[in-house]
Amino acid sequence: MVKIFIVIYTTYTHIYQLAQEVKKGIESVSPSVEVELFQVPETLPQEILDKMHAPPKPDIPIITTSKLVEADGILFGFPTRFGTMPAQVKAFLDSTGQLWYTNALNRKFAGLFFSTSTQHGGQETTAFTAVTYFAHHGMLYVPLQNGIPHYGKTDEVIGGGPWGSGTITGSDASRPISDREKEAARLQGKDFAEVVSAYINGKKAIKPEEKKEEIVEESSNPTTNQTTTRSTEKKKKSKKYWLCCGNDGFLQD
Template sequence: MPAKVYIIIYSLYHHIYTLAQEVQKGLVSAGVDAKIFQVPETLSDEILTKMHAPPKPDVPVITVADLSEADGFLFGIPTRFGTMPAQIKAFLDSTGGLWASGALAGKFAGTFFSTASQHGGQETTAFTTVTYFAHHGMIYVPLGFSNPHLFDNSEVIGGSPYGAGTVANGDGSRQVTNKEKEIAVTQGENFGKIISTYVKGKTAA
């Protein structure tokens, strides 16, 4: 039975969703059963309309109960002032019951990001998300510099050793580039190989 990874996102303007699709490609290429979910929205339709938000991605909304089904998770997080948005935080804050039972201990987790600017907090968002993983006893898997595009200084390229990323501009006008997509595929492939090896070993034992 293949390892199961849930890609859990919040994507107001679809930049994170675009990255999630590339991450999913990488996971599938590594033999992983990978599904994309989105966290519940906390903003009203009125506010979303005023923000000119497009329709939500056509993926299911995750529940806390769903988390116990997967072997690992990759969280797609658009930053808000250098940390996760309220929607992601509200979802993670609701996992207290799983923490109390240790249901997520030993599962794997990773992160990828979208910011308005090059210095919008892709790394600080990782730092402030890892605390949740630590409290649950989850195993954080960083990307590292495993894709050569992360060494490319000839143009704006999102991402860091903590995960793939994109830079969207303040108005969301910049779209995910091919290099950023390739980094996301690499993250999916690497995460998939690690979790597949663990699951196979666990099954064999």
């Protein structure tokens, strides 16, 4: 079973709606791919959210940092704040220090989708600032596949790009997600699930084999004064090398 998490932060539900499309794309790949949807904790008090006219949060579980280790791949979705990730997402990612220290997220997959209120509101810079977290955790970033339909067209506004799918909400957050943006989100989910599945299933299929070598030993028979040979199998002893201080390396048994 391959497990993928979608982890979001949403204020006016656009990212939540986009996450639903991403989820559809993931689920279309295989019954053996399990997907779960989470949100990061809110840091703003309800009084401030009310003044922002923010609707209630979606009814999905709140993620914890310890939960992240269960996933093979994680797709993060969030809006931009002045060209970077929201404080809520940064606070959550900043709290993953213990996971970094223990290499708990090393070689897990990561991807992004996002939203802005305007066409040039910082979707790419939002991705730039998120990728640094993935790099420090040793995660494998999966960009949006090349050749997504509609991204070369200019007859309507469309969010997203090479870094991930996205939407443009309008300055008053009233613009609905377009059909083209939904299609790109589904394609991203499908492609991400295929990449993660290929890696996980391929890794499981590879079984380490013990390398053996044939050793020919000679022994003298004191009675007949004849030399006989016999073949034995012996495991190769692993050797480790370090490059240090300009030397060719030190050998440790």
